[in-house]
Amino acid sequence: IIEERQRVRNGVDKARSTEENLDTSNTDQSDGSGYMLGPVIATYIRGRFLGKGGFAKCYEMTDARTQRVYAGKIIDKSTVTKLRARQKLRSEIQIHASLRHPHIVRFEHFFEDEDHVYILLELCDAQSMMELLKRRKRLTEPECRYFMMQILDAVEYMHRNRVIHRDIKLGNLFLTGELQIKIGDFGLAAKLEYDNERKRTMCGTPNYIAPEILSGKNGHSYEVDIWSLGVVLYTMLIGKPPFETADVKTTYKRIKANIYTFPSQVQISRAARELIVSILNAAPEGRPQLSDIWCSEFMQGPVPRCLPRKALDEEPNST
Ligand code: ADP
Numbered sequence: 001i002i003e004e005r006q007r008v009r010n011g012v013d014k015a016r017s018t019e020e021n022l023d024t025s026n027t028d029q030s031d032g033s034g035y036m037l038g039p040v041i042a043t044y045i046r047g048r049f050l051g052k053g054g055f056a057k058c059y060e061m062t063d064a065r066t067q068r069v070y071a072g073k074i075i076d077k078s079t080v081t082k083l084r085a086r087q088k089l090r091s092e093i094q095i096h097a098s099l100r101h102p103h104i105v106r107f108e109h110f111f112e113d114e115d116h117v118y119i120l121l122e123l124c125d126a127q128s129m130m131e132l133l134k135r136r137k138r139l140t141e142p143e144c145r146y147f148m149m150q151i152l153d154a155v156e157y158m159h160r161n162r163v164i165h166r167d168i169k170l171g172n173l174f175l176t177g178e179l180q181i182k183i184g185d186f187g188l189a190a191k192l193e194y195d196n197e198r199k200r201t202m203c204g205t206p207n208y209i210a211p212e213i214l215s216g217k218n219g220h221s222y223e224v225d226i227w228s229l230g231v232v233l234y235t236m237l238i239g240k241p242p243f244e245t246a247d248v249k250t251t252y253k254r255i256k257a258n259i260y261t262f263p264s265q266v267q268i269s270r271a272a273r274e275l276i277v278s279i280l281n282a283a284p285e286g287r288p289q290l291s292d293i294w295c296s297e298f299m300q301g302p303v304p305r306c307l308p309r310k311a312l313d314e315e316p317n318s319t
Pocket of ligand 1: 050051052053054055056057058105121122123174185
């Protein structure tokens, strides 16, 4: 049982300064006033364990009053004592809470008690594309188009709102039982102040890291997400990521030198290959825009309107 308590403002308790306080919806942050925990306003029942991430444990959490079920990310405050980690968590909450899109994991609510921060998210009950691909090995081209359309739609929305996700990878493409993609985990995301801003730093390492982040010379921007879309598409079609090697150093070398191949034992169309090659351009300014990807020859091919649930485990016969 987890109880959410009302937060009572308390201007006197200076010990709970802004830094202490993770609340991001707080309009009161500038004066450094804190809060105290008041009466219980909601009760949640912790259920099935869903998974573990960098600093969160994720469980099903049911609102006892409404019976609505969420994915509850529970973060132990003792694991986020460093200022950097706190800022990161606060930024994740702030950015994620500002987004609302059918293909982005819905940020429902967040609260905290003395020891934990709780983030309630839309429950995605069919794990992620990573597990799907492990079972399926690789996907058909129509399936890839089906998923790419949803991902492109969500990324277009993020970029329109000046948010760069920076960690688009199969494990962050969550799935509902209806095989709808929901992009999640905004732990590395950045919100730009203005469109031409260049980001120079990032805490943490994205899996499908773009070469300009590795070289770190002129900063990076929206194009890093485009790059990872290329890595995602390659991985869905071929069955393993393009730059994967046994150790990270070699992988980084290959990314910087743009060394990858299309294995001859996997058949993919010329259009698919051309799209991947155009996206995996070492020069960020040479990569296609999202609109160019939409218009690419590959994306014009047949797309299933929906996928049957059995596509989670085996190739559907129609695609
Ligand atoms: P962290 O930010 O600490 O890395 P993640 O966002 O990766 O945490 O979440 C950790 C794990 O919790 C994921 O790998 C997944 O198994 C599970 N999870 C996260 N969000 C959801 C969700 N919305 N629905 C279902 N499971 C989720």
